[in-house]
Amino acid sequence: xxxxxxxxxxxxxxxxxxxxxxxxxxxxxxxxxxxxxxxxxxxxxxxxxxxxxxxxxxxxxxxxxxxxxxxxxxxxxxxxxxxxxxxxxxxxxxxxxxxxxxxxxxxxxxxxxxxxxxxxxxxxxxxxxxxxxxxxxxxxxxxxxxxxxxxxxxxxxxxxxxxxxxxxxxxxxxxxxxxxxxxxxxxxxxxxxxxxxxxxxxxxxxxxxxxxxxxxxxxxxxxxxxxxxxxxxxxxxxxxxxxxxxxxxxxxxxxxxxxxxxxxxxxxxxxxxxxxxxxxxxxxxxxxxxxxxxxxxxxxxxxxxxxxxxxxxxxxxxxxxxxxxxxxxxxxxxxxxxxxxxxxxxxxxxxxxxxxxxxxxxxxxxxxxxxxxxxxxxxxxxxxxxxxxxxxxxxxxxxxxxxxxxxxxxxxxxxxxxxxxxxxxxxxx
Ligand code: AMP
Ligand code: GLY
Numbered sequence: 001x002x003x004x005x006x007x008x009x010x011x012x013x014x015x016x017x018x019x020x021x022x023x024x025x026x027x028x029x030x031x032x033x034x035x036x037x038x039x040x041x042x043x044x045x046x047x048x049x050x051x052x053x054x055x056x057x058x059x060x061x062x063x064x065x066x067x068x069x070x071x072x073x074x075x076x077x078x079x080x081x082x083x084x085x086x087x088x089x090x091x092x093x094x095x096x097x098x099x100x101x102x103x104x105x106x107x108x109x110x111x112x113x114x115x116x117x118x119x120x121x122x123x124x125x126x127x128x129x130x131x132x133x134x135x136x137x138x139x140x141x142x143x144x145x146x147x148x149x150x151x152x153x154x155x156x157x158x159x160x161x162x163x164x165x166x167x168x169x170x171x172x173x174x175x176x177x178x179x180x181x182x183x184x185x186x187x188x189x190x191x192x193x194x195x196x197x198x199x200x201x202x203x204x205x206x207x208x209x210x211x212x213x214x215x216x217x218x219x220x221x222x223x224x225x226x227x228x229x230x231x232x233x234x235x236x237x238x239x240x241x242x243x244x245x246x247x248x249x250x251x252x253x254x255x256x257x258x259x260x261x262x263x264x265x266x267x268x269x270x271x272x273x274x275x276x277x278x279x280x281x282x283x284x285x286x287x288x289x290x291x292x293x294x295x296x297x298x299x300x301x302x303x304x305x306x307x308x309x310x311x312x313x314x315x316x317x318x319x320x321x322x323x324x325x326x327x328x329x330x331x332x333x334x335x336x337x338x339x340x341x342x343x344x345x346x347x348x349x350x351x352x353x354x355x356x357x358x359x360x361x362x363x364x365x366x367x368x369x370x371x372x373x374x375x376x377x378x379x380x381x382x383x384x385x386x387x388x389x390x391x392x393x394x395x396x397x398x399x400x401x402x403x404x405x406x407x408x409x410x411x412x413x414x415x416x417x418x419x420x421x422x423x424x425x426x427x428x429x
Pocket of ligand 2: 294
């Protein structure tokens, strides 16, 4: 089978690395890919949001399957366009991708499906939004309706912060049109996890849970990022809780989307808050859906998956997930993200990274690239904020973590940094 993966980050490196191991694979392309992905796939110089060119490439090269990594091309309708061209695609239609593209749409689907979630209001008027905040009080959460590169969420602990968020998002339009509508919702307290299910429009097949570290600094401090590290399994997600998540937070949404004529195909990524009642009972509540694999969660999921990924994704694209089961390794997996100094603010580009081969030699380690290229001398250079995902497996989370940091310490990149406490929650348990 000839497969095209769309994207060029750590998630796509993990997908290509896993697909490359499939005996069914004859050719693998990645658009646009990165310096690490060239080890496992042929990189094609087409941007992940260049829908016309991606469709043209897939058609001209008779790709048997297209796997879309990021949300932006899905929201732009890449999956719809591929289907029209007769090409199989793993990823949702634009109508279904609105589960991530519009928080207001997502909340309406979740609410009418009876899925446990924060109460909320949708606003296109500033005065109404502020009146709602005054009525509900703080803490409260203010979100842009549209995509804002993960930055359009303010968890406001005070009324002033919440009101200022409305001014910034809707008044000053700091996130552009994404802030033309706001979702204002209940603050939920608890432990956050990421859960993933593969969907084919009718059937949802559970993957496994993971936890990611969104804050830039050790001890979960500093500004939010796309994710500074992750691990799987997430110890808080017991088998009983996982069954409850499937039944209460995933399957009802799949049924609603199908009934509304927008069947969901692809990865449904549920951001969940595991809330705890005074008597200790834990209830998963849905924070949000994403319509793709998490990054860096995908890196640890792929490291733990024993089954061949390719037939599973194909079954998803063809509506046959009811015939598929997935096996997982007992191992734990952990990824430490190395980012360019300054991230998530402004950072230097094109700094040289050395020691990658030595790092890859640590047992159980794969250094996955997120934002890299090669300079004229052929050296690997950093081209993004999040640059590497040092991924390790081990019999325990402790062993995986030791291996990952051993590999990190072999990487010579003075302009880079990482968190030193990935998986602290799991270790504390
Ligand atoms: P989102 O982009 O919706 O995932 O929000 C980004 C982050 O904000 C989440 O990962 C949570 O840590 C936090 N967050 C979002 N919604 C809530 C909420 N209702 N209560 C508490 N924290 C939240
Ligand atoms: N790591 C969180 C995300 O991919 O959105």
